[in-house]
Amino acid sequence: MEIERHQYDVVVIGAGGAGLRAAIEARQQGKKTAIVCKSLFGKAHTVMAEGGAAAAMGNVNPGDSWKVHFRDTMRGGKFLNNWRMAELHAQEAPDRVWELEAWGALFDRTKDGKISQRNFGGHEYPRLAHVGDRTGLEMIRTLQQRVVALQQEDFAVHGDYEAYIKVFAECTITRLLKDGDAIAGAFGYRRETGQLLAFDTPAVVLATGGIGKSYVVTSNSWEYTGDGHALALLAGAKLINMEFIQFHPTGMVWPPSVRGILVTESVRGDGGVLRNAEGKRFMFDYIPEVFKHQYATTEEEGDRWYTDQANNRRPPELLPRDEVARAINSEVKAGRGSPQGGVFLDVSTRLPAEEIRRRLPSMHHQFKELADVDITAEPMQVGPTCHYIMGGVEVEADTGAASVPGLFAAGEVSGGMHGSNRLGGNSLSDLLVFGRRAGAGAAGYIDSLDRRPTASAESVAEAKAEALAPLQRAGENPYEVHHELQRTMNELVGIIRKADEITEALEAVQKLKERAAGVGAAGSRIYNPGWHLSLDLRNMLLVSECVARAALTRQESRGGHTRDDYPAMSPAWRRKLLVCGASPDGSAVTVEEKAQPSMRGDLISLFERTELSKYLTEEELTEYDKAVEESR
Amino acid sequence: MTYKAKFRVWRGEGGEGKLEDFTVEVNEGEVVLDIIHRLQATQAPDLAVRWNCKAGKCGSCSVEINGRPRLGCMTRMSTFTEDEVITVTPMRTFPVIKDLVCDVSYNYEKAREIPSFTPPADVKPGEYRMKQIDVERSQEFRKCIECFMCNNVCHVIRDHEENKPAFAGPRFLMRIAELDMHPYDVADRQDSAQDDHGLGYCNITKCCTEVCPEHIKITDNALIPMKERVVDRRYDPLVWLGNKIFKRSDSKTT
Numbered sequence: 001m002e003i004e005r006h007q008y009d010v011v012v013i014g015a016g017g018a019g020l021r022a023a024i025e026a027r028q029q030g031k032k033t034a035i036v037c038k039s040l041f042g043k044a045h046t047v048m049a050e051g052g053a054a055a056a057m058g059n060v061n062p063g064d065s066w067k068v069h070f071r072d073t074m075r076g077g078k079f080l081n082n083w084r085m086a087e088l089h090a091q092e093a094p095d096r097v098w099e100l101e102a103w104g105a106l107f108d109r110t111k112d113g114k115i116s117q118r119n120f121g122g123h124e125y126p127r128l129a130h131v132g133d134r135t136g137l138e139m140i141r142t143l144q145q146r147v148v149a150l151q152q153e154d155f156a157v158h159g160d161y162e163a164y165i166k167v168f169a170e171c172t173i174t175r176l177l178k179d180g181d182a183i184a185g186a187f188g189y190r191r192e193t194g195q196l197l198a199f200d201t202p203a204v205v206l207a208t209g210g211i212g213k214s215y216v217v218t219s220n221s222w223e224y225t226g227d228g229h230a231l232a233l234l235a236g237a238k239l240i241n242m243e244f245i246q247f248h249p250t251g252m253v254w255p256p257s258v259r260g261i262l263v264t265e266s267v268r269g270d271g272g273v274l275r276n277a278e279g280k281r282f283m284f285d286y287i288p289e290v291f292k293h294q295y296a297t298t299e300e301e302g303d304r305w306y307t308d309q310a311n312n313r314r315p316p317e318l319l320p321r322d323e324v325a326r327a328i329n330s331e332v333k334a335g336r337g338s339p340q341g342g343v344f345l346d347v348s349t350r351l352p353a354e355e356i357r358r359r360l361p362s363m364h365h366q367f368k369e370l371a372d373v374d375i376t377a378e379p380m381q382v383g384p385t386c387h388y389i390m391g392g393v394e395v396e397a398d399t400g401a402a403s404v405p406g407l408f409a410a411g412e413v414s415g416g417m418h419g420s421n422r423l424g425g426n427s428l429s430d431l432l433v434f435g436r437r438a439g440a441g442a443a444g445y446i447d448s449l450d451r452r453p454t455a456s457a458e459s460v461a462e463a464k465a466e467a468l469a470p471l472q473r474a475g476e477n478p479y480e481v482h483h484e485l486q487r488t489m490n491e492l493v494g495i496i497r498k499a500d501e502i503t504e505a506l507e508a509v510q511k512l513k514e515r516a517a518g519v520g521a522a523g524s525r526i527y528n529p530g531w532h533l534s535l536d537l538r539n540m541l542l543v544s545e546c547v548a549r550a551a552l553t554r555q556e557s558r559g560g561h562t563r564d565d566y567p568a569m570s571p572a573w574r575r576k577l578l579v580c581g582a583s584p585d586g587s588a589v590t591v592e593e594k595a596q597p598s599m600r601g602d603l604i605s606l607f608e609r610t611e612l613s614k615y616l617t618e619e620e621l622t623e624y625d626k627a628v629e630e631s632r
Numbered sequence: 633m634t635y636k637a638k639f640r641v642w643r644g645e646g647g648e649g650k651l652e653d654f655t656v657e658v659n660e661g662e663v664v665l666d667i668i669h670r671l672q673a674t675q676a677p678d679l680a681v682r683w684n685c686k687a688g689k690c691g692s693c694s695v696e697i698n699g700r701p702r703l704g705c706m707t708r709m710s711t712f713t714e715d716e717v718i719t720v721t722p723m724r725t726f727p728v729i730k731d732l733v734c735d736v737s738y739n740y741e742k743a744r745e746i747p748s749f750t751p752p753a754d755v756k757p758g759e760y761r762m763k764q765i766d767v768e769r770s771q772e773f774r775k776c777i778e779c780f781m782c783n784n785v786c787h788v789i790r791d792h793e794e795n796k797p798a799f800a801g802p803r804f805l806m807r808i809a810e811l812d813m814h815p816y817d818v819a820d821r822q823d824s825a826q827d828d829h830g831l832g833y834c835n836i837t838k839c840c841t842e843v844c845p846e847h848i849k850i851t852d853n854a855l856i857p858m859k860e861r862v863v864d865r866r867y868d869p870l871v872w873l874g875n876k877i878f879k880r881s882d883s884k885t886t
Contacts, residue, residue, distance in 0.1 A: 040682070041740060042778055043690045098757035104749030104814070106767045106774060113761035131771065137689065138774060149748035161744055192729050221684040255661015261687045366687060369706050370663070479673040523678030526645050527730040530677030 003464065004190075004197040008034040010442045011186050011201040013173050013228060016044035017136075017431030018411025018438070019207030020143035021096075022400075025439025026205075027150055027165040031446060034199060035147070036168045036188065038223050042144045045209050045221050046431065049136025050264035050362065051120055052128025053432070054425035055093035059114040060126040061309070066090040067606055068124055073426060074607075075290075076122040076320045077390070077419020078559045079574055079615045080241070083599045084397035085417040089426070089433050096432035097129045103149070105142040107131055119269040120424045122320040125309075128425040133264045133362045139428055171197065173227065174535055175463040176204060176235040176407070179453030183235070183406030187463035191532060194525020196467060198460055202452050203442040205400070206232060206393060206409040207435065211245075213482075213536075214544045215386035216490040219251055219262040225536040226543035228413035230586070232393045233542060237402040239580040240415040240594075242391035242543075243550035244560040246422055247495045249324035251385025253342035258370045260385040263345065263363060265424040267380075268317045270359050271306055272347035274328070275379070276336040282343075283316035286327035290614045291319060322421045322559050325384040329495055332383065342383035348376055384495055388427065390418045390560055391550070394579065399441030400434055406445060406453070410438035420559025470534035475520030478534040485512050485540060493548050498564045502552040509545050516541055538586060546580040549591045553578055571617040601627035633660035635714050639667060641679070642721040645730035651719065658709050664720065665693050665704035668732070680731040688845060691779030695732050696721045701781040701843045723784040724791075739780050742800045746807050746829070750819035766815045773810035773854055775846045776803065782840035782850055788833045799830035802840035802850050809854035812861065826862045831855070 010026040012019045015037035026033040037044065056069040069090035074081050097115065101107065107129050108116040117126040131138040151161040158164075170191040177185035177198070186199045208228030212220025229239055250263040268274070276282045284302075287295045295316045296302035302315030317324065328343050338344050347356055353376035357364050360375070367373040367380060392415035393402050400408040411431045418426065470478070492505035516538065521531035556570040557563050577594045598604075598620065604612070605628050612624055639654045656670055665683055672679045683693040686705045693704040698719050712718055726734035783789065783801035800808075808829060812821040825831040836859075838851040848854075865871075 039684055039690075039692065040736065043684050043692050045684070047690045047777070048685050048687065095757070098760075101760050102751060102755075102757040104811075106762075106771050106814070109762055109764040109767060113763055116764075131774070134689070134775065137777065141774060141776075145748060148744055151744060152748060192733070192735075221686065221690070223684065256659065257662045257666045258686070362689065369688065370708070371661070477673075477677060479677065483673075521677065524645070527680035527733050528678040529672055529680060 003460065004195055006034065006197065006199050008032050008199055008201045009446050010034070010203045010205060010439070011036060011199045012205040012207060012439075013186065013231070014044070014207035014209060014411070014413070015041060015167065016046040016207060016209055016411065017139055017143060017428060018435035019044070019205070020140070020147060021432050021435025022205045022207055022408075022410055022439035022442070023165060024143065024146055024150065025436045026443050029440065029443040031443050033165045034168055034201070035165070036171050036173055036186070036199075038172050038191070039170065041167045041169045042140055044140060045223060046140045046428070047137045048219070048221070048262060049139070049428055050133040050262065051266045051269065052118055052130030052135045052425050053093070053097055053139065053428035054120070054123060054127045054423065055097045055129055055429050056090060056127060057094045057097065057115060057117065057129070059110050060117040064125040064127060069093070069127065070603070071606055072123050073423060074419070076423035076426070077421055078569065079419065080558065080596070081419030082397055082416030083603055085434070087603060088397060088437070089417060089430060092433045093429040096429065096436065100139065100142050100432070103142050103146045105138055107138070118266060119318065121265055121268065121318045121324070122423040123425065130266070132358075133266050133360050135428060168197075172532065172535070173231065174467050176231050177455035177459050177463065178235060178404075179455060181236075181405055182453045183404060184453035184455040187460060187467070189467055192527055194528065194531075196464055198455070200455065202449055203406050203408065203445055205438045205442050206407070206413050207411050207438070208413045210389045210412045211540070211543045211547070212386050214485055214489045214540045214547075215494070216486040217251065217260040218386040219248055219260055220386065226539045227536070228409065229392060229546070230539035230542045232402060232404075232407065232409065232413075233546070233580070233582040234584055234586060235404050235407060236584070237404045237407055238394045239391060239546055240394045240577050241420070241550075242389070242415075242546040242580050243554050243578060244390035244420045245386060245547065246321055246388040246390060246560045247325040247384040248387035249321055249328050249384055250345055250382040251387075252371065253338075253381050253383045254340040254371060261366070261370070262385065262387065263380060263382050264360070265321070267345060267347050267360060267363060270347070271350040272317070272345055273315070273350065274317050274324070275344045275346060276331045277338060278336060282331050282336070283319065283324065283327055286323060286330070287316050287319065288323060290611075291323070295319065320421055320423060325495060326562060328382070328384055338381040340381045342381040344379040345382045346379035348378055353377070386490075388412060388422055390420060390422055391415045391547075398437065399444065400438030401441050401445065408438040408442050410434040420561060467535065470519055470521040470531055471525065473518065473520035475518040476515060478516075478519040478521065478530055478537055481512055481515050481519055481537055482533060482540070485509070485537075485544060488512070489544055489547070493544075493551055496562050496564050497551050499552060502548050505548045506545065506552070509541060509548060513541050542582065542586050542589070545589045549589055550578045550580060553591050569615075571615060571620075574615055575617065575620075598623060601630060605631050634658065637667065637709070637714065638717045639671070640717055640719040641668070641671070641732070643679070643731050644728070647728075649728065649731075651721075662709045663705055664697055664702070664707040664709065664718070667709065668704060668720065680729070680733045682733050689777060691777030691845075694723055694779040694781050694784065696723060701785050703779060703845050706845060723780070725784045725786075725789055726780075736780055738796060739778070739783060739801070739803065742804045743807070745800065746804055746811075747819055747824070749811060749814065749817055751816045752818050755816065760816060762815045769813045769853070770810045772848055773806050775848055776806065777846060778803065779845060781843045781845070785839045785843045787837065787839065788830070795830070795833060799833050802834070802855065805829060805831055805834065805858065806848070806850050806854040809858045812858065822858075822861050822865050825858055826866070831858060831862060834859070
């Protein structure tokens, strides 16, 4: 069969918030851009984001500023964040949100007609621009419609909607192609027809999202098979922070078939409380030392905070997600869980029914339709669910460039921005800020080239053989291998980890890798999910191995990485990043330590010494004192 | 709670196909999409179905269940009796690619024909001021998850391929209404709704509203008000009389 070939300046893989924003930027800078996505246009995982986009616009509380947002982000990530990314993110998020409004987004409003902002875990001020609890849908639709608007502009000028920006929907990329060290293209197939296709392009932006489908209980959709993480590794790029996975504290726990589906943090932001089987608001028992002075210690104070934030501290239900998830996990383990194996999340006794329906319409709908629970009248039952990976492709903060020339990454597939734990609401703004920067980075890279790299015919032939292999084998059912991987990761490299369990997981992953090499897909190439899964398995296994190896290496507990055998946070480990690499065939996954660069003086001076002393080594504190001294 | 259900699922590709019978396990709390997935994992690994979020938020898994357009992920098995045969077929209005997957490109072509949001040239990002009450009408329409079931069920195109070129379908007529009601949109949308996108074909039978999984009142809140706006402009008797008497040749009213 002939391979369909296309020439583009930039190929963006993934059409969620980051991918679309990157593509829009590349096209706005005059580059011929392709958007390649596994689903239909407008269905990406971003639609599932509920709470909002964090941006320090100060519309609700004028005390907010990028500096406060920056501090919250670093605290949430337990100071492991790439501080330059956290800085850019906090500074640029407001412009990115306002830009959406100019493209047609309709956010909820404040009384004076500005974009309304809601409270969320770990954010000092109300900060999340939102539309009810369907903010992700609003964002994806707005970006989708912006792409269409650009296509209409191109149609007016060139008579062709797709002259400068084209969406290749339901296409999967299986390999990045290179010319020497540099990116030269991407190879994949059309899901609908099985047609193979190759893009000749000097720049690829990865925006493929996360890896949740390696776990049983997850809020992620089928698309989240770690494609971008794996493509980057196989192309010679590095992944960082892969041990940090966010388990969202509140996923549905019943019925079994919807276990893991997200229950938005807005429920708590808008007043919802967590209770155990004894009816106790248990989060008051779980305020960690580092957050002691920022959270209410009594229910009365926590409740007053919703109406008077100046004179009260926030309730501990709004601690960062890693803290709340671990607390729920402990309550259930201690036998104080709800009948269906979670804890109670109650908003029914906290807000009038009408208000709940207005503020949380999709939660109301979701529980009514899927679990027969009326959240305006009874509590929900919730438990932790695999939600987000903080780790990803190691990139340059300003441009999104990976170590491989021509490779860029933005959004969940990139690593660093969120450190060891992401704050709710920081993902949607991350997509916009770094999607734009990666698109601009790719455009700038192309301008700097004196010749276009070309992929060798050999590498295309290899990619073709790899893609077609499962169809030519009468092997094991790929669904079996997938289910076993999910069980392995869920049980052995989940929310609480131990060295012997991780080691066991690594052995299991090795065996699954061998089995995956022999899976077969019956049927034709036309829309064949068995074939698609057979190819996705390579990525899931590779990424799972990175997660497990990094988790085994990091001997401390921090954010989305909790080691039962090393329960404390260690200042020495804070200075170390774990960097994963692999050989081009996906064997030999390596983990190396790399020093975390010290924070710039003007940024570190934004924090108090007493707070920093909980995170930093003595040596770093001496540097801090010097920075403060100099800034005087 | 576990029982064996009888399923009839449309299988086929390239314009040909038939209903195939399956007996498959069903557990408590499951939805139709779970059962389709079980079929994939155990009996028919190449059975094609679109899906993504499995929570009613992305609008990918639109199919017809016992002849009714439904999201597979939001149709609970407990709504059927245990001995009922459940028939799952692809959406009828769009060409079938394979099994339960349709070619929905019609919808994307129509989306591209609707002129985009057009704000006044002098309003800069960050300067927008809108009251909640003024954005709520359009916000209702922006709840749309683009499952395309409204377009699938609409009789104007459901069995009338010939109407497709001239008719945008409820989804995109609603998009026009959304933009027309946007406080900052300055484009003229009313004439084009009628002339270019086929608003006149709609005779408000409300089938679209009935199948909308987001419970958007497509007919009452988008299509009828849009029709009224067109009527106000075109068929106001005073305007009509004025046109007749003064024979305004430049008038768009006919």
